[in-house]
Amino acid sequence: xxxxxxxxxxLRGGAILSVCIFFMFPIVWIFxxxxxTNETILRVPPSFLSEPTLVNYKGLIxxxxxxxxxGLKVDFMGNLFNSLFLSTTSVIVALILGVPAAYxxxxxxxxxxxxxxxxxxxxxxxxxxxxxxPLTIYFQQIGLANTYVGLIWVxxxxxxxxxxxxxxxYFEDISADVExxxxxxxxxxWATFRSIAxxxxxxxxxxxxxxxxxxxxxxxxxxxVLASADKQPVTVGALAFITASGIQYGQVAAGIxxxxxxxxxLALYAQRYLVEGLSLGAVKG
Amino acid sequence: MAQxxxxxxxxxxxxxxxxxxxxxxxxxxxxxxLLTCIGILIPFxxxxxxxxxxxxxxxPAGRRWNWGENYLAFFNDSSFWNTLKVSVTYAVLTVVxxxxxxxxxxxxxxxxxxxxxxxxxxxxxxxxxxPALAALMWKLMTNPGFGILSYFVKVLxxxxxxxxxxxxxxxxxxxxxxxxxxxxFIMILLLAGLRSLPPQPxxxxxxxxxxxxxxxxxxxxxxxxxxxxxxxxxxxxxxxQQFDIIYAMTQGGPGDRLTVFQVEAYLNFFQSTxxxxxxxxMMILWALxxxxxxxxxxxxxxxxxxxxxxx
Numbered sequence: 001x002x003x004x005x006x007x008x009x010x011l012r013g014g015a016i017l018s019v020c021i022f023f024m025f026p027i028v029w030i031f032x033x034x035x036x037t038n039e040t041i042l043r044v045p046p047s048f049l050s051e052p053t054l055v056n057y058k059g060l061i062x063x064x065x066x067x068x069x070x071g072l073k074v075d076f077m078g079n080l081f082n083s084l085f086l087s088t089t090s091v092i093v094a095l096i097l098g099v100p101a102a103y104x105x106x107x108x109x110x111x112x113x114x115x116x117x118x119x120x121x122x123x124x125x126x127x128x129x130x131x132x133x134p135l136t137i138y139f140q141q142i143g144l145a146n147t148y149v150g151l152i153w154v155x156x157x158x159x160x161x162x163x164x165x166x167x168x169x170y171f172e173d174i175s176a177d178v179e180x181x182x183x184x185x186x187x188x189x190w191a192t193f194r195s196i197a198x199x200x201x202x203x204x205x206x207x208x209x210x211x212x213x214x215x216x217x218x219x220x221x222x223x224x225v226l227a228s229a230d231k232q233p234v235t236v237g238a239l240a241f242i243t244a245s246g247i248q249y250g251q252v253a254a255g256i257x258x259x260x261x262x263x264x265x266l267a268l269y270a271q272r273y274l275v276e277g278l279s280l281g282a283v284k285g
Numbered sequence: 286m287a288q289x290x291x292x293x294x295x296x297x298x299x300x301x302x303x304x305x306x307x308x309x310x311x312x313x314x315x316x317x318x319l320l321t322c323i324g325i326l327i328p329f330x331x332x333x334x335x336x337x338x339x340x341x342x343x344x345p346a347g348r349r350w351n352w353g354e355n356y357l358a359f360f361n362d363s364s365f366w367n368t369l370k371v372s373v374t375y376a377v378l379t380v381v382x383x384x385x386x387x388x389x390x391x392x393x394x395x396x397x398x399x400x401x402x403x404x405x406x407x408x409x410x411x412x413x414x415x416p417a418l419a420a421l422m423w424k425l426m427t428n429p430g431f432g433i434l435s436y437f438v439k440v441l442x443x444x445x446x447x448x449x450x451x452x453x454x455x456x457x458x459x460x461x462x463x464x465x466x467x468x469x470f471i472m473i474l475l476l477a478g479l480r481s482l483p484p485q486p487x488x489x490x491x492x493x494x495x496x497x498x499x500x501x502x503x504x505x506x507x508x509x510x511x512x513x514x515x516x517x518x519x520x521x522x523x524x525x526q527q528f529d530i531i532y533a534m535t536q537g538g539p540g541d542r543l544t545v546f547q548v549e550a551y552l553n554f555f556q557s558t559x560x561x562x563x564x565x566x567m568m569i570l571w572a573l574x575x576x577x578x579x580x581x582x583x584x585x586x587x588x589x590x591x592x593x594x595x596x
Contacts (some may be wrong), residue, residue: 129567252421
């Protein structure tokens with residue numbers, strides 16, 4: 001590998017550069033667009049980053065958009081709040097439900113444990129609309145339609161399998177001997193779980209939680225089917241946004257930037273764990 | 286607070302010491318997670334029942350069991366065959382393109398250097414973009430009025446290239462968005478796989494002066510195959526179920542050009558309110574993914590064992 005010729009070096013560099021352009025350009029372009037008004041956006045040929053303005057962001061944050069059809073009231077901040085609230089609560093619920101179960105699957109091999117674990121994992125792969133369509137009818141009957149509780153429950157389908165399988169892997173990596181020693185010293189099961197197992201698996205639990213948060217945040221179809229405007233997260237809200245009459249394209253772009261920034265920040269923060277989490281522990285990062 | 290809570294817990298467990306025996310503890314720990322998901326299993330069986338009924342939301346009075354009729358009707362239903370064709374085409378195209386592209390990129394970035402690590406982190410960004418929002422981004426980029434890509438194709442002398450709004454290029458456009466979002470997924474799996482390969486065979490080959498293409502075909506590729514298989518199956522399961530990108534981009538249009546399974550089922554349910562057909566469609570998709578996910582899980586377990594062993 002050290003005997004790379006100059007030609008090869010240049011070819012490699014070029015290839016890496018084109019990969020970067022293909023994958024980064026859309027993000028850069030949307031980012032640039034979010035600082036433009038329709039006037040500069042519609043100019044031909046496209047001029048980039050001319051006269052940047054914060055007017056789109058100001059409009060979105062205050063909820064008052066200036067459009068060609070006059071003032072438009074939007075509740076984009078409401079969508080952002082919904083995304084934040086739904087994702088955070090779903091992850092917390094999934095951690096409370098999933099971590100003890102993951103511990104049981106990892107440490108206490110019991111009859112049917114593998115079958116139950118696989119049943120839970122298989123939810124990760126089932127087509128979401130298969131359960132969502134009947135669920136819309138049920139939710140209407142039991143009054144869970146368009147409620148946060150209903151949505152958080154359904155979001156468990158995303159978060160729970162993920163947390164269960166990743167955290168289980170982390171528990172399996174910890175040697176059980178420390179726990180046995182602590183038990184022999186006279187501590188009971190709960191104390192051992194709390195002060196030995198949990199802290200040792202801490203980083204893994206945090207990583208699984210972050211990943212589950214990202215998946216919940218990026219989810220689209222659950223809220224599309226089960227939530228109406230006031231409960232919709234950004235993914236669904238932004239889509240409704242683009243069809244609003246007289247909307248300015250820069251405002252749509254600003255909405256997209258606001259919606260994707262949180263997951264980007266989290267991904268950068270947790271990138272070390274992403275590979276392992278994304279492959280459910282099949283590939284070490 | 287935490288102290289008193291834990292004291293309470295200890296007291297409780299001491300009291301119930303004989304009731305919560307070791308035998309029941311694991312069930313007690315996993316029960317809440319299980320119950321949450323069983324609530325979701327009920328709709329699954331409801332979907333099975335719907336698929337065996339004549340059930341239209343617009344005609345609740347006409348609802349009755351018709352057993353396999355919804356499924357039998359598919360045989361002479363050209364729009365069903367269209368759905369199957371479009372879904373399979375989409376899945377095959379996306380998975381093949383993403384796999385080849387990802388393999389190339391992973392090989393490029395294989396060596397650990399500051400630049401390569403930075404690029405592989407940057408490539409996470411598309412993957413972290415919600416697919417529905419990614420579709421919106423590309424929708425803006427391909428807008429005929431101001432989209433930068435529309436401008437590029439015009440400059441390149443293709444004035445009639447209308448991206449997602451033209452039946453000829455609609456599939457190409459959504460596949461492109463899918464490739465943009467998910468290639469990094471396969472790439473980071475393959476990159477992790479490449480970097481975890483044992484160095485000895487490569488050192489031996491270098492010592493013997495084996496040509497690089499031979500090393501690639503005979504050493505790298507065979508050793509990477511389990512990773513490629515896992516990533517491919519994983520993506521195939523998700524790709525044949527794709528909804529977000531296609532729905533956000535074209536809602537299945539133009540015409541029925543992109544009515545993949547989940548989009549078709551969604552439109553059947555909410556627009557033509559034909560619940561029976563919608564459920565039958567989902568059952569067929571479920572059967573397909575069930576088959577794929579069994580393959581995947583088998584593979585994944587083997588790979589996981591290996592990752593565990595090397596950790």
